[in-house]
Amino acid sequence: MLTDSERFAFSAWRIHAFGSTGNAYDAVQIDESIAAGDTLLVPDEKVVGVAMTWPFAVTRESGKLHKLSQPRAGESSAEVDRALGVPAGSVAQACRLARLLGFALDDGLSCTLPDAGG
Numbered sequence: 001m002l003t004d005s006e007r008f009a010f011s012a013w014r015i016h017a018f019g020s021t022g023n024a025y026d027a028v029q030i031d032e033s034i035a036a037g038d039t040l041l042v043p044d045e046k047v048v049g050v051a052m053t054w055p056f057a058v059t060r061e062s063g064k065l066h067k068l069s070q071p072r073a074g075e076s077s078a079e080v081d082r083a084l085g086v087p088a089g090s091v092a093q094a095c096r097l098a099r100l101l102g103f104a105l106d107d108g109l110s111c112t113l114p115d116a117g118g
Contacts (some may be wrong), residue, residue: 014094021047021063028055037090039082039097040065048098050090058094059082060104070108077109 016034018024024040028051040049042063049057049065056066068086071080077091091109098105 015041015097016051018045019041021045021049021057024049025055025064028052036085037087039090039094041097043101046101046103048094048101048103050084050086050094052084052086056084058106059098060089060106060107063107068108070107072097080109084114 016027016038018027018040019042021042024047028034028040030082034051034091036052038051040047040055041059042049042052045063046059046061047057047063047065049055049060049062054066056068057063068080068093077095078088080091081088095105095109
């Protein structure tokens with residue numbers, strides 16, 4: 001059994017799976033259970049993204065999700081999070097899932113992650 005302090009010693013990583021990027025985009029706009037920074041997964045299109053007002057893909061394939069502009073030289077994923085106003089770690093978590101699934105990362109984002117091999 002977990003103690004009170006152990007129960008809150010973690011953070012949840014919310015991943016929402018969809019049949020298409022169009023469905024993912026629409027759901028982000030209307031489903032209040034999808035929070036900014038949550039990971040979006042669309043396996044059929046090989047897309048992983050991050051939820052926000054304008055949901056964006058971290059993968060090379062983006063479908064109906066937005067593409068990010070090229071990060072500045074040396075910009076980290078944490079700086080990308082801050083610039084977009086998503087919770088810390090959102091971009092890195094989405095990139096981690098994309099790599100685990102073998103999806104190619106967006107060329108601009110792969111340079112922001114030290115262990116990215118996308």
